[in-house]
Amino acid sequence: MIQGKKIFITGGAGFIANTLIGNLIGDNQIVAYDNFHRDTLTGSAFGKHPNLTIVRGDVLDPDLLTKSMEGADIVVHAAAIAGIDTVVKDPVKTMRVNMLGTANALEAARINGMSERFIDFSTSEVFGSKAYRVSEEQETVSGSVGEARWVYAVSKLAGEHLAHAYFKQYGLRTVTVRPFNVYGPGQTGEGAMQTFIQRALNNETIYITGDGSQIRAWCYVDDFVEALMLCLECPEAVGHSFNIGNARAVITILGLAQTVCRVLGSKSEIVFRPPLSADIAVRIPSVEKADEVLGFKAKVDLEEGVARTAEYFRQLPA
Numbered sequence: 001m002i003q004g005k006k007i008f009i010t011g012g013a014g015f016i017a018n019t020l021i022g023n024l025i026g027d028n029q030i031v032a033y034d035n036f037h038r039d040t041l042t043g044s045a046f047g048k049h050p051n052l053t054i055v056r057g058d059v060l061d062p063d064l065l066t067k068s069m070e071g072a073d074i075v076v077h078a079a080a081i082a083g084i085d086t087v088v089k090d091p092v093k094t095m096r097v098n099m100l101g102t103a104n105a106l107e108a109a110r111i112n113g114m115s116e117r118f119i120d121f122s123t124s125e126v127f128g129s130k131a132y133r134v135s136e137e138q139e140t141v142s143g144s145v146g147e148a149r150w151v152y153a154v155s156k157l158a159g160e161h162l163a164h165a166y167f168k169q170y171g172l173r174t175v176t177v178r179p180f181n182v183y184g185p186g187q188t189g190e191g192a193m194q195t196f197i198q199r200a201l202n203n204e205t206i207y208i209t210g211d212g213s214q215i216r217a218w219c220y221v222d223d224f225v226e227a228l229m230l231c232l233e234c235p236e237a238v239g240h241s242f243n244i245g246n247a248r249a250v251i252t253i254l255g256l257a258q259t260v261c262r263v264l265g266s267k268s269e270i271v272f273r274p275p276l277s278a279d280i281a282v283r284i285p286s287v288e289k290a291d292e293v294l295g296f297k298a299k300v301d302l303e304e305g306v307a308r309t310a311e312y313f314r315q316l317p318a
Helices: 015-024 062-068 084-089 091-111 149-170 192-201 221-233 253-264 288-294 302-314
Strands: 006-010 029-034 052-056 074-077 117-121 130-134 174-179 206-209 215-217 241-244 250-252 270-273 282-285
Touching: 006 015, 015 029, 015 221, 029 062, 062 091, 074 091, 084 091, 084 149, 091 117, 091 149, 117 149, 117 221, 149 174, 174 221, 192 206, 192 253, 192 302, 206 253, 215 253, 221 241, 221 288, 241 288, 250 253, 253 270, 253 302
Parallel strands: 006 029, 006 074, 029 052, 074 117, 117 174, 130 282, 174 241, 206 270, 215 282
Antiparallel strands: 215 250
């Protein structure tokens, strides 16, 4: 149980951060640091909580970041540029925010003498285009130079290497998590799951990029945050990277669209579009290390997760 700590979260207005805040805010002081480009926090149940401090800031501002982090016992670095549309349109910003932002956050934690844990968010995309039951010990790849898709993966992989370097060189207690297709209430942006669900609720056309044969393993946000809590609490986690996902909730993108329509009773038409860039054929994690070291196992199956997420979107004001 984490109590009486000051916890600093970059990307603190994001949907994963919002779920994490819900687990921590009752017994801890939370600082949410975010530029609020996307905002799940303000309208949430915790937006005005007395244990929450909001700092509007950018991870590319090292002075403000360092000052805002003063006194933090724990840092969760979730701020990043994500979403294939954004990455393709602005690869320079993607590289700057994901690499320099992570470097700034790590250095701020070192300067401030952060004592307990630094959680770094990487990505499942570090495994490249064919990632079938990949383990943490397998080789990571960078993809072909000039292909927009890999800008995101390379930038996150660089941050992951730097987090490990700070652990080895400075003793900063870092843990890296590699999320595998996390979804759930509060999700914003370009993710397939929340896009499919919102369009299905309105019986609008669902668009799939590519032929729909891409295979993914879907992890409900409550499961993912449970793994984050274990990373914060488990001493053996320090200095390691973990694949965090649900290896049982595996389905093609076409199958996902069909499942969403069936679970929600939707009449949406499914239409295919050409892909924006190189795609990932298979992305399924091995989660054995997370089980062995953290004792983590995902619990929420795909249909239950779809139903829970849809209920959140149904309740949003029109």
